[in-house]
Amino acid sequence: xxxxxxxxxxxxxxxxxxxxxxxxxxxxxxxxxxxxxxxxxxxxxxxxxxxxxxxxxxxxxxxxxxxxxxxxxxxxxxxxxxxxxxxxxxxxxxxxxxxxxxxxxxxxxxxxxxxxxxxxxxxxxxxxxxxxxxxxxxxxxxxxxxxxxxxxxxxxxxxxxxxxxxxxxxxxxxxxxxxxxxxxxxxxxxxxxxxxxxxxxxxxxxxxxxxxxxx
Amino acid sequence: xxxxxxxxxxxxxxxxxxxxxxxxxxxxxxxxxxxxxxxxxxxxxxxxxxxxxxxxxxxxxxxxxxxxxxxxxxxxxxxxxxxxxxxxxxxxxxxxxxxxxxxxxxxxxxxxxxxxxxxxxxxxxxxxxxxxxxxxxxxxxxxxxxxxxxxxxxxxxxxxxxxxxxxxxxxxxxxxxxxxxxxxxxxxxxxxxxxxxxxxxxxxxxxxxxxxxxx
Amino acid sequence: xxxxxxxxxxxxxxxxxxxxxxxxxxxxxxxxxxxxxxxxxxxxxxxxxxxxxxxxxxxxxxxxxxxxxxxxxxxxxxxxxxxxxxxxxxxxxxxxxxxxxxxxxxxxxxxxxxxxxxxxxxxxxxxxxxxxxxxxxxxxxxxxxxxxxxxxxxxxxxxxxxxxxxxxxxxxxxxxxxxxxxxxxxxxxxxxxxxxxxxxxxxxxxxxxxxxxxxx
Amino acid sequence: xxxxxxxxxxxxxxxxxxxxxxxxxxxxxxxxxxxxxxxxxxxxxxxxxxxxxxxxxxxxxxxxxxxxxxxxxxxxxxxxxxxxxxxxxxxxxxxxxxxxxxxxxxxxxxxxxxxxxxxxxxxxxxxxxxxxxxxxxxxxxxxxxxxxxxxxxxxxxxxxxxxxxxxxxxxxxxxxxxxxxxxxxxxxxxxxxxxxxxxxxxxxxxxxxxxxxxxx
Numbered sequence: 001x002x003x004x005x006x007x008x009x010x011x012x013x014x015x016x017x018x019x020x021x022x023x024x025x026x027x028x029x030x031x032x033x034x035x036x037x038x039x040x041x042x043x044x045x046x047x048x049x050x051x052x053x054x055x056x057x058x059x060x061x062x063x064x065x066x067x068x069x070x071x072x073x074x075x076x077x078x079x080x081x082x083x084x085x086x087x088x089x090x091x092x093x094x095x096x097x098x099x100x101x102x103x104x105x106x107x108x109x110x111x112x113x114x115x116x117x118x119x120x121x122x123x124x125x126x127x128x129x130x131x132x133x134x135x136x137x138x139x140x141x142x143x144x145x146x147x148x149x150x151x152x153x154x155x156x157x158x159x160x161x162x163x164x165x166x167x168x169x170x171x172x173x174x175x176x177x178x179x180x181x182x183x184x185x186x187x188x189x190x191x192x193x194x195x196x197x198x199x200x201x202x203x204x205x206x207x208x209x210x211x212x213x214x215x
Numbered sequence: 216x217x218x219x220x221x222x223x224x225x226x227x228x229x230x231x232x233x234x235x236x237x238x239x240x241x242x243x244x245x246x247x248x249x250x251x252x253x254x255x256x257x258x259x260x261x262x263x264x265x266x267x268x269x270x271x272x273x274x275x276x277x278x279x280x281x282x283x284x285x286x287x288x289x290x291x292x293x294x295x296x297x298x299x300x301x302x303x304x305x306x307x308x309x310x311x312x313x314x315x316x317x318x319x320x321x322x323x324x325x326x327x328x329x330x331x332x333x334x335x336x337x338x339x340x341x342x343x344x345x346x347x348x349x350x351x352x353x354x355x356x357x358x359x360x361x362x363x364x365x366x367x368x369x370x371x372x373x374x375x376x377x378x379x380x381x382x383x384x385x386x387x388x389x390x391x392x393x394x395x396x397x398x399x400x401x402x403x404x405x406x407x408x409x410x411x412x413x414x415x416x417x418x419x420x421x422x423x424x425x426x427x428x429x430x
Numbered sequence: 431x432x433x434x435x436x437x438x439x440x441x442x443x444x445x446x447x448x449x450x451x452x453x454x455x456x457x458x459x460x461x462x463x464x465x466x467x468x469x470x471x472x473x474x475x476x477x478x479x480x481x482x483x484x485x486x487x488x489x490x491x492x493x494x495x496x497x498x499x500x501x502x503x504x505x506x507x508x509x510x511x512x513x514x515x516x517x518x519x520x521x522x523x524x525x526x527x528x529x530x531x532x533x534x535x536x537x538x539x540x541x542x543x544x545x546x547x548x549x550x551x552x553x554x555x556x557x558x559x560x561x562x563x564x565x566x567x568x569x570x571x572x573x574x575x576x577x578x579x580x581x582x583x584x585x586x587x588x589x590x591x592x593x594x595x596x597x598x599x600x601x602x603x604x605x606x607x608x609x610x611x612x613x614x615x616x617x618x619x620x621x622x623x624x625x626x627x628x629x630x631x632x633x634x635x636x637x638x639x640x641x642x643x644x645x646x
Numbered sequence: 647x648x649x650x651x652x653x654x655x656x657x658x659x660x661x662x663x664x665x666x667x668x669x670x671x672x673x674x675x676x677x678x679x680x681x682x683x684x685x686x687x688x689x690x691x692x693x694x695x696x697x698x699x700x701x702x703x704x705x706x707x708x709x710x711x712x713x714x715x716x717x718x719x720x721x722x723x724x725x726x727x728x729x730x731x732x733x734x735x736x737x738x739x740x741x742x743x744x745x746x747x748x749x750x751x752x753x754x755x756x757x758x759x760x761x762x763x764x765x766x767x768x769x770x771x772x773x774x775x776x777x778x779x780x781x782x783x784x785x786x787x788x789x790x791x792x793x794x795x796x797x798x799x800x801x802x803x804x805x806x807x808x809x810x811x812x813x814x815x816x817x818x819x820x821x822x823x824x825x826x827x828x829x830x831x832x833x834x835x836x837x838x839x840x841x842x843x844x845x846x847x848x849x850x851x852x853x854x855x856x857x858x859x860x861x862x
Contacts, residue, residue, distance in 0.1 A: 001664070024477040024478070024496075024498070024500075024514070025477070025496070025498070025499065025500035026500060027477070027493065027494060027496050027500060028494065050514070051554075051556075053500075054500075073554060074554050074555065074556050074557070075553055075554040075555070075556035076553060076554050077551070077553025077554060077556075078499075078500075078553075083552070083553075086552070087552075095552070095554035095555065096554075096555075097555050097556075097557070097558075097559040097560050098476070098514070098518060098555075098556050098557040098560060099518030099521060099522050099557065099559075099560030099564075100559075100560070102513075102514040102515050102517075102518055103325075103327070103515065103518065106515050106735075107330070107331075109735060109739050110318075110731075110734075110735035110738055110739045111332070111333065111735070111737075111738030111739040111740060111779075111780045112318070112330050112331055112332055112354075112738070113331030113332070113333065113347070113349040113352060113354035114330070114331045114347075114349055114354075115322070115327050115328075115329070115330050115331070116322075116327055116328030116329045116330070116356075117326075117327055117328070117522065117563075118326065118328070118522070118563045118564070119522060119559045119560045119563045119564070119592075120559055120563075120592075121563075121592075121593060122590065122592070122593030123559065123589065123590050123591065123592065123593065124589050125555075125559065130347075132328070132329075132345075132347075132356070134328040134329055134356075134358050134359070135358070137328060139327075139328035139329075141331075141347070141349075143349050143350070144349070155494070158724060159724075160724045162724060162726055164414070165414070165513075166414060166494045166511075167413065167414065167478075167479070167492065167494045167495040167505070167511050168475065168477045168478045168479050168494060168495055168496055168497075168511060169494035170414075170478050170511060170512065170513045171477055171478050171513060171514045172513070172514050173513070174513050175513055175514060175515050178735060178736075178739055178741065193723050193724040194723045194724065196726075198382065198695075198697070198721055198725045198726045198727045199379070199380070199381060199382065199385075199415070199726075199727050200414070200415060201726030201727070201728075202513075204666075204688075204696045204726045204728070204736070205688065205696070205724065205726070206664070206665075206666035206688050206696065206741065206743075207741060216448070239693040239694070239712075239714070239716075239730070240693070240712070240714070240715065240716035241716060242693070242709065242710060242712050242716060243710065265730070266770075266772075268716075269716075288770060289770050289771065289772050289773070290769055290770040290771070290772035291769060291770050292767075292769025292770060292772075293715075293716075293769075298768070298769075301768070302768075310768070310770035310771065311771075312771050312772075312773070312774075312775040312776050313692070313730070313734060313771075313772050313773040313776060314734030314737060314738050314773065314775075314776030314780075315775075315776070317729075317730040317731045317733075317734055318731065318734065321519075321731050324519060324523050325515075325518075325519035325522055325523045326519070326521075326522030326523040326524060326563075326564045327522070332738065332779075333738070333779045333780070334738060334775045334776045334779045334780070334808075335775055335779075335808075336779075336808075336809060337806065337808070337809030338775065338805065338806050338807065338808065338809065339805050340771075340775065370710070373508060374508075375508045377508060377510055380729075381710045381727075382694075382695070382708065382710045382711040382721070382727050383691065383693045383694045383695050383710060383711055383712055383713075383727060384710035385694050385727055385728065385729050386693055386694050386729060386730045387729070387730050388729070389729050390729055390730060390731050393519060393520075393523055393525065408507050408508040409507045409508065411510075413479075413481070413505055413509045413510045413511045414510075414511050416510030416511070416512075417729075419450075419472075419480045419510045419512070419520070420472065420480070420508065420510070421448070421449075421450035421472050421480065421525065421527075422525060
């Protein structure tokens, strides 16, 4: 793990990169990283995020700045800008069930090729997907999902990079922290080693590549 | 959740039942439940447990009392009694890689039909299993594993049934607590509601069916 | 009593102490207000919480504690939090005893459509498909008809949420279940006759010998 | 210096600050004793810990803090614990930078057999298959020969642990890698000649122009 400024971290992300961003309707989202992505105008991003938040908040800012070329998400209904950009074919959008979304990312982070889920069998979600029967039940094969970068927001980060999350801001963050080549973290508080008890660490330090420094 | 005596809880387990037992080499194992199973001589058990521990400890006691008919595990090398019973064909043993073992149980608990793992491809583990290719890589299809009963050992349990585990005694316990029809829990300490902070709960209360009372 | 309150009160009677319950947005959210205090139910918010409590008092909201719509909530004593993999493990794995969801259409076989109107509303399914596939019981809470058209239809014309039939539909006019895959009228709302229900139902309804009035 | 110490010291030189490292039982365990203190390495114990420390002082052991063999260990400041699904997610997902494992046989293509001797030793594979499938680098630490027979063989006769070739084999006599799928002698142990290595190696060995002596 290296501690770097937000400018230095975002400079590592090329235009056109695939990025996973933690958060649920903007809660638990690394806002400082998103602001800096907008400032550095990283365009044509392939965004993997549960939702599109709302304009002006969380990943919503990426749609305000029209920096997204492709979106993989479970729900974008509360961001009219993302909806407009989708309907105008400015963004290619892949909408998938939320449980499938998180399970595909988990598979990507855990070295699994995919999982068999009952969700979506017999619906439009099944189109183009392999169906596999196990003991007489039909499942969809949903394949692993990874990204070049995971942008993660923690509550506490210690000097080694151990992370904890608070309340409903945990959501997709610990899962995404396993599923990207490079993991960049912002934290509400950076604390000395030992402040987080071993049993309370949710993302182990070796998973973190860059921790954004204060100020 | 109901709080019951260890005698009452074990009385609910019929002979021949399938039971998942948490613990790793006897660490994090619900010892009181195992002792009572031996006392009540529940025989022909189908045991799902990472290992066979050692004679006299943890699930090792079930082999001492020859109560196991079938074992699904990843490692039994440190229990000569389990080895003998396997080699004498007194126990049917299914040995599977540890990562596959836990992932199959997780699938069982999370409503997945199975997972695709690279582990075991091209080895004897692959025999009789479906192989599935994803983006040019071959994976084994490993199907979900569930049991009638999960016997779980926690560090703290609150009056509602929320659980935490300590240090390396967590291991398979939270995963198994999701993958059985009936979940029976022993805890080192039973504490009032609120003693365990929401972010530190590892097994949510609604998963627990029976908590074994003190004494 | 208005239609939404009738629905919410009737659905609340389906819950039991110890149940893990997930409420969708819209009318389902209102159910929480009608659960009697002696009933100890666990409410899950799929963004990562069991034990959701009411809106916090003025000035007490925490930005990291919200419902799935991003609105501030509180957490009851004994609440717990988790990541999204666990949240949907609970949902898909059958650990949620009851989910209550809104509906656009429910058909004669109990199939639900509630996530998309092609060419019009394409918000994404969020957690709806997992909830209908995985929860032990799926209750649809919706108005019986919208703009004069029945939402109970012979066959869904909108994209399905799941091929698994729902357990129960509670509307402002009736309670309907699907024994043996056939829409069956179980109860009528206060002051609503069987004939009135049949008149505004777009699917064939089996009518048992006795159809009691909803207790709400 | 005895053979085990040679192996452990040489393997330790493969580790870098920040690496997440998993050590198997036997000789691999000894590697931890030879890591220089300025090297900040994370050691994983697959029963659920990153940050394993040395045996606790007399009277300080805790029954809920052990290694994968059930022996008491300690935890360093900054350690963290997790369940087995996470532990093997780390392993299978390529988050472990280096795993060091014992071996029964390694063949000319780098295939490892280390978990079973049919009819004799059937303990189960534990975590070995996941580690060899998933860790970024797999290092085998073993004696070059046992009972006069080379453990480096043309083709494994024992059941394979994985079809993925290992990255490096470190023995009491040599360091061997498998560039382009071919066993290649990289280094010899102090006082051991190339000819001696070749004589006790059961597989064809590519010998580069210069084969330096191990730095240990």
